[in-house]
Amino acid sequence: MCAKALEGDWEFKSEGCDPVKITVKNIMGPDWMVACMIPKGNMMVSMLKKVEGGFNLVQFNCSKKETKDNQELEAEFKAFLEKGISNIVKEGKVLKITAGAVQKEFSFDDILQKQEEEKQKKLAEAKLASGSGRFG
Numbered sequence: 336m337c338a339k340a341l342e343g344d345w346e347f348k349s350e351g352c353d354p355v356k357i358t359v360k361n362i363m364g365p366d367w368m369v370a371c372m373i374p375k376g377n378m379m380v381s382m383l384k385k386v387e388g389g390f391n392l393v394q395f396n397c398s399k400k401e402t403k404d405n406q407e408l409e410a411e412f413k414a415f416l417e418k419g420i421s422n423i424v425k426e427g428k429v430l431k432i433t434a435g436a437v438q439k440e441f442s443f444d445d446i447l448q449k450q451e452e453e454k455q456k457k458l459a460e461a462k463l464a465s466g467s468g469r470f471g
Contacts, residue, residue, distance in 0.1 A: 375404040420434045
């Protein structure tokens with residue numbers, strides 16, 4: 336699997352909670368980073384090394400902010416990531432991440448792409464509205 340196919344912004348939606356956002360990035364060569372943002376909660380980062388057959392956890396960090404919201408969701412993701420991500424596979428618009436014996440599925444988060452498209456659309460409309468720019 337091409338590294339670029341795994342990279343990007345993804346989200347995990349669960350009933351009654353804001354979506355958990357993750358970013359997957361190939362830093363350089365075999366070094367990877369998976370950042371996990373819990374809504375109104377802590378941020379977690381897994382530094383990984385790509386090895387034959389998957390990934391090995393090199394380092395796991397979690398911010399220590401006191402939170403009241405989404406505590407169960409945060410505890411679930413912290414336990415999941417602390418096990419160490421062993422595999423990341425993309426199937427269509429779904430990213431499957433395995434840690435320990437647990438697999439979680441993430442959908443592609445295209446919010447940044449949508450924001451950029453909206454910005455480009457507004458720029459194009461502004462250019463059309465202003466005409467050729469010549470006075471006449």
